[in-house]
Amino acid sequence: LVSAPAYQFGNSWASPFITKNAGSQIYRRNNVTGLNYAPSLGMYDTSYLTNSAVWDGYYFSSAAPIVSRRQLVGSVNNYAGDQDQINETYATSKVISDWIDDPATKPLRNSRYLLHMGNMSASELKTALADPKGARDISAHIMVDGAFNVNSTSVKAWESVLASLKGDNFAIEGMLTSGTYKSGDNTPFPRMRYPAGPVIQAGSTPGIGDKWNAFRELSDDQIRSLAEKIVDEVKSRGPFQSLGEFVNRRLASTDLGLSGAVQSAIDNAAINAKVAGATVTDLSPWGSLAANFKKPVDVSTATPGWLTQADVLTPLAPIITVRSDTFTVRAYGEAQDDKHNVTARSWCEATVQRMPEFLDETDEAGLDLTQRSKINTTFGRQFQIVSFRWITPQEILGETTSA
Numbered sequence: 495l496v497s498a499p500a501y502q503f504g505n506s507w508a509s510p511f512i513t514k515n516a517g518s519q520i521y522r523r524n525n526v527t528g529l530n531y532a533p534s535l536g537m538y539d540t541s542y543l544t545n546s547a548v549w550d551g552y553y554f555s556s557a558a559p560i561v562s563r564r565q566l567v568g569s570v571n572n573y574a575g576d577q578d579q580i581n582e583t584y585a586t587s588k589v590i591s592d593w594i595d596d597p598a599t600k601p602l603r604n605s606r607y608l609l610h611m612g613n614m615s616a617s618e619l620k621t622a623l624a625d626p627k628g629a630r631d632i633s634a635h636i637m638v639d640g641a642f643n644v645n646s647t648s649v650k651a652w653e654s655v656l657a658s659l660k661g662d663n664f665a666i667e668g669m670l671t672s673g674t675y676k677s678g679d680n681t682p683f684p685r686m687r688y689p690a691g692p693v694i695q696a697g698s699t700p701g702i703g704d705k706w707n708a709f710r711e712l713s714d715d716q717i718r719s720l721a722e723k724i725v726d727e728v729k730s731r732g733p734f735q736s737l738g739e740f741v742n743r744r745l746a747s748t749d750l751g752l753s754g755a756v757q758s759a760i761d762n763a764a765i766n767a768k769v770a771g772a773t774v775t776d777l778s779p780w781g782s783l784a785a786n787f788k789k790p791v792d793v794s795t796a797t798p799g800w801l802t803q804a805d806v807l808t809p810l811a812p813i814i815t816v817r818s819d820t821f822t823v824r825a826y827g828e829a830q831d832d833k834h835n836v837t838a839r840s841w842c843e844a845t846v847q848r849m850p851e852f853l854d855e856t857d858e859a860g861l862d863l864t865q866r867s868k869i870n871t872t873f874g875r876q877f878q879i880v881s882f883r884w885i886t887p888q889e890i891l892g893e894t895t896s897a
Contacts, residue, residue, distance in 0.1 A: 501796050502541040503548065504804030504811075506743045506754030509539045514743075514751030517542050542742050549737040554812070555632050556604035557593070557623075560584035590623050590632075604812050608637045612851060612859065634850040634859035642810070643818050644740050645733045652721035657681045657714070659809050664689075680711040683805040685798055710801045716765060720806075723759035731755055734816045741807065757803035765801050819848040820880075824890065841890060845881040852876065 512519040518538045561580040592600040594616050597609040611619060612635060623632055642655050660681040663674055666689050675682065675689070689709045712720070731750060734740040743757075744750035752758065760766065796802055807814075822845055829838040850859040852870040863871070 501802065501804055503544050504741065504807050505541055505796070505802055506545065506741060506757050507541065507795075508743055508752050509537070509541070511537045512539050513747075515745050515747045517745060542745075545741045546738040549741055553633065554604075555629075555636060556602045556607060556812075557586060557590050557632055558603065559586045560589060560603075587624060591620055594619055602636075606639045606813055608639050610635045610637045610850060613855065631858075631860045638813055638815075640813060641815050641819065642813050644737070644814050644816060645728060647725050647728055649718070649721045649725050652724050653718055655810060655813075656712075656717050656721055656724075656806070659683070680713055681717055682709065682711045683801055683808075684709040685802075685805050685808070689798075708799050710765075710799060710805070712765070712801075716763070719763040720759055720765060723763045724756060726762070727755035727759050737814065737816055740814075740816060741803070754803055756806050760801055760803065760806070821846050824885070826890075839887070841885045841887060843883055843885050844879050846877045847880050849876045849878055 508514050516539075518536060520536050559582050561582050563580055589602070593602055593609060601607070614622065614635075619635065622628055623635075625631075642651070646652065658681075660679075662682065663676050664682075664684065666675050675684075686709075728734075731744065734755075741754050741756075743752060743754050749758075753761070822843060824841065824843045827840050827842075828836050831837055852859065852861075852866065853873045853876055854867050854869045857866050857870050859875075861870075
């Protein structure tokens with residue numbers, strides 16, 4: 495039986511029908527009527543299961559057709575809903591071809607995804623990606639510009655990435671409000687591609703209608719507070735070994751089982767304090783499971799004016815990761831005379847980056863683990879030195895002596 499709230503993907507609230515330390519539960523007796531279930535009734539935390547399956551099993555390359563919305567016209571014998579909703583203006587093959595020929599001026603829809611040719615020519619890559627399995631193989635030719643490791647414990651780093659939409663402008667298309675939203679000094683978190691209502695200003699208390707039509711924006715102070723609380727959650731829950739683990743709550747009887755890291759941070763930072771509506775004091779008739787929650791459930795939860803974990807993750811999803819692929823390596827060397835006196839010292843710094851290609855390039859970059867050569871199973875992918883420089887001792891030790 496599926497009994498779960500809306501907005502399941504990307505959110506992480508514990509189910510009121512399942513104990514916090516489980517992802518599913520079998521009911522053999524109705525606690526309300528006393529009647530036995532025949533057969534037994536299975537309840538599932540579909541939000542937890544969906545996040546586990548999707549966050550680490552799929553990605554959106556944004557190599558997709560470009561479409562526009564059609565003007566729909568209805569009549570007595572011709573319903574608007576029966577018509578095609580979109581009009582394709584650029585086919586996927588055209589999008590990919592333009593991207594390969596001119597990645598600087600014709601990037602993918604996600605402009606943070608950069609072209610990596612690998613060892614292929616432009617014509618070879620176009621042919622490869624035109625094949626049905628190109629949907630999988632394209633990942634070997636995409637590099638993320640500025641990927642962010644969610645295991646970071648830097649408040650400044652989290653502030654920067656959370657404020658990524660600050661200064662962004664986009665259209666508002668709704669029955670009550672239309673026009674262009676300009677974020678100004680605040681950071682918006684729109685839930686929909688085309689928001690239907692006005693923004694809820696940072697620190698303001700919205701009206702009833704606004705909570706259902708609007709979207710949230712956060713001030714710099716709120717962003718900073720949220721970043722601090724996220725870092726607290728990372729320290730108490732991490733390191734995360736997968737994005738699904740980062741997004742989901744823990745299957746635990748403690749407060750870690752209430753919600754995921756970002757949602758817990760939102761709650762602890764009181765981001766939704768002024769958006770609260772009426773509350774209920776229990777989950778009757780499921781009162782025995784109300785212990786899943788440490789406070790009354792607010793019926794305003796997940797309305798458009800209520801900031802959720804999924805709202806925060808929407809702009810971050812294309813760039814977040816649980817591991818780093820670029821590293822800074824520093825080295826020190828010295829020369830000594832026959833009496834072991836140091837006659838020369840030097841310090842250097844190299845930036846190395848993990849690449850899609852395997853060490854043994856006879857294996858394709860997207861080859862399954864079970865099909866890789868022994869050397870690639872052992873050593874994995876190539877690392878390339880992308881920068882190198884000599885550095886001074888002051889940069890490392892703060893010494894006043896010269897090299």
